[in-house]
Amino acid sequence: MNREIPFGRLAHANLWQVTDGNPISPDGYFNEYRDLYDPMGGGLEGSDYNPWFKYMLGWIAESQVKTITSTGVYRVYNFDSAEAKGVLALKVVKDAEKDYWISCRRNIDTSTGIYENPTIESGAYVIWGYHDGLCRDAFQFGCTDLLDMNTPGTSVDDAALAVGQRFYDAEAGVAFTVLKNGGELPSAYMDVYVEIGASPTPSSSRTLNLSTRASVQTGDDVMIGGFIVDGAAEKKLLIRAIGPSLQQADLVGFLTDPVLELHEGAQVLATNDDWRFGGQEAEIVESGIAPTDNRESAIIVTLNPGSYTTIVRGKEGSSGLGLVEVFDLDQEPASTLANISTRARVQIGDGAVIGGFILGGSTAPSEVVVRGVGPLVACRIQAS
Structure with missing residues (x-):
């Protein structure tokens, strides 16, 4: 793909106009200048060029556009900021002419017009980006079409x-689901579940992510998180220990340099x-979900079904708020993440223990059990 194109040769940001309610209808046509979120489509003052344009201009690096070839959860950061970093767009092949570009447009003025709508403030901005030489305007380099996902x-x-x-998209065999948002500008992010080889009806819900935030102390009060891989097949996971990035959520007293360990029983599998x-x-x-601070820790590992333990501690005996996360990278249907159990010191305010999980792969509700255990743990510690 041609890069570093002249700024004056950008084409228009169009809308894929349809009349049958299908946002990607083959009977649709490009409606020129109708991507109202983009300056090249007549966007309001303060709007920013879409990630396809910024990539073609060389303003977004090759490493910041992730081409998705396997099912999984992918994190993408807002692209519309001068300080934007990390993965800024997810690219999924549509056909021989174009790709889906899935991105997070957040740095917007919500006081006027279309920008007041909550979908753009929390949802995925999805466009078609055309390959070189396939733009409908022979005098321009490439072009894009906005896809209206709700009222096409x-x-x-x-x-x-x-x-x-x-x-x-039945023809391409792909599906996208926006799971959640997080962070603050200029590092707001969105987690997207992308299915490659998707079916019209999603499979039953699966656990895509497990996490716990707590106060990490020393000695017996380090954060200990256990999880289970259930099923008949091995599973590829990414495990993260986060500290400095928590300041993006306006938290203070975070763990400045977390250290991560993975155990199976008494055996240390990785650190x-x-x-x-x-x-x-x-x-x-x-993977698309690398920590945003170099001091944070991460491990990618493939595990057989069984029970495992993570330990998060501060380097050189430091303490503070920390977050441990387990991501399912392969979505292998024969196995799943089944449980997370975290032991940590429960404090007040920001020091409360906060557990999180993400379910995906289906819009159907799932039954889960959440427990908070205190006295039993105390008895076991005293008995030991």
């Missing part, structure tokens, strides 16, 4: 794919201090 053919006010909404060191940097970056 009427108003683009709610064009973004909303949280919890699933989009399915990491600073994710860029340890020989897995390229693979972690490729």
